[in-house]
Amino acid sequence: MFVCFEEECRKNGTDNAEVKDMVQRSNFPQLEVAIHNYTTSESGIKASLNVSMYYLLKKMAKVVKSSLLVSQNDAAAAEIDRFVDVLTLNYNFLFGDAIYHVKQNRQVKLRKPEQLPTNEDVQRVKQYNVNRMAELLHDEYLSWTATEFIELRDLADCRLTLFNARRGGEPARLTLSNWIGARNGVWLSHDRLIEMADVDKQLFSDMKVMYQSGKGNHLVPVLVPADTVNALEKLCDSQTRQDCGILPSNCYLFPSTQNSVEHIYGWYAVHKVCMAAGVQDPSLLTATKMRHRVSTLYASLEVPENQRSYFYKHMGHSANINASVYQAPLAEIEISQVGKVLKALEERNPLQELQAAASSSLEANVQPTLHVWQK
Numbered sequence: 001m002f003v004c005f006e007e008e009c010r011k012n013g014t015d016n017a018e019v020k021d022m023v024q025r026s027n028f029p030q031l032e033v034a035i036h037n038y039t040t041s042e043s044g045i046k047a048s049l050n051v052s053m054y055y056l057l058k059k060m061a062k063v064v065k066s067s068l069l070v071s072q073n074d075a076a077a078a079e080i081d082r083f084v085d086v087l088t089l090n091y092n093f094l095f096g097d098a099i100y101h102v103k104q105n106r107q108v109k110l111r112k113p114e115q116l117p118t119n120e121d122v123q124r125v126k127q128y129n130v131n132r133m134a135e136l137l138h139d140e141y142l143s144w145t146a147t148e149f150i151e152l153r154d155l156a157d158c159r160l161t162l163f164n165a166r167r168g169g170e171p172a173r174l175t176l177s178n179w180i181g182a183r184n185g186v187w188l189s190h191d192r193l194i195e196m197a198d199v200d201k202q203l204f205s206d207m208k209v210m211y212q213s214g215k216g217n218h219l220v221p222v223l224v225p226a227d228t229v230n231a232l233e234k235l236c237d238s239q240t241r242q243d244c245g246i247l248p249s250n251c252y253l254f255p256s257t258q259n260s261v262e263h264i265y266g267w268y269a270v271h272k273v274c275m276a277a278g279v280q281d282p283s284l285l286t287a288t289k290m291r292h293r294v295s296t297l298y299a300s301l302e303v304p305e306n307q308r309s310y311f312y313k314h315m316g317h318s319a320n321i322n323a324s325v326y327q328a329p330l331a332e333i334e335i336s337q338v339g340k341v342l343k344a345l346e347e348r349n350p351l352q353e354l355q356a357a358a359s360s361s362l363e364a365n366v367q368p369t370l371h372v373w374q375k
Helices: 002-011 019-023 025-038 047-070 074-089 091-109 119-138 146-164 176-183 190-194 198-206 226-236 238-243 266-277 287-299 305-315 319-326 331-347 350-359 363-374
Strands: 207-213 219-225
Touching: 002 019, 002 025, 019 025, 019 047, 025 047, 025 074, 047 074, 047 091, 074 091, 119 146, 119 226, 119 266, 146 219, 146 226, 146 266, 146 287, 176 207, 176 219, 176 226, 198 207, 219 226, 226 238, 266 287, 287 305
Parallel strands: none
Antiparallel strands: 207 219
């Protein structure tokens, strides 16, 4: 966007514009044009890019102000505050259309049932995940290289992401210590487990739970089904990681290869597995779409209100966000419950019913009520 800004400054007779000039209120007219030119194409406005410019400019203003305060240039730092005031006052004018498009896309397009993953695709990916992980782990003659490690890593990450309906980047950031803690059951109280029913005990034996730090200073839970435990054990094996080119100091459960210090890109792992599983439209089976699907299905279940808070806490959002952002409108319930009532009311005539009641009652007592209904 600075290139667009620089071009506008040159048109107005200002050469050698610098990046910090973008947060000067005297250059705000040129900045307006730069934002429009940068976030608009022949097909229309790039809504998400346009909205992101607002937050990027505010962040940039903080960085510039901080450097000015450090250099004891208080007057210039105060000028940055005035620029932020101008930017905030013009928020609706500059970004209003883009915000409308983003909300419309979220409320209408993304929440339609046709945009949710189908049961067939979800089951197809699950079975491919489970079967392929079992094939890799049970092959006694398999020589583990980076190729096999990458495939198993992507399969395990995809399985945890879709099973938990987590955001794509969350399981990808899991560390070795997260899994070791889950494997050792450090988050479970053995005293409470002893008092549980046998059915619940079986569930605890078939599933592990990991916790990782998330946004807002809270822990994000990740449940591990039994079919993925052996895969995670293999990914943690120090000899396997060494043979497959994993940096010894890499602390991630799903690490990048070639001695990288980074973790994998969660979206790419899910997309890659969906392609291998034969999903016709992988764009419909992503971490975000899976969150929409799980939220919608959960909303249709007859679960007591006091138990729903646990689900919302796992998903990392509130009941209001679940209803207004993630879950698709429950059209079936709308028709079967509300539509049935409205149709019955339409076929009735409350005024005629009241008049019939009035004719069989004392006219002096019923007449005022009848007059109110008629009005």
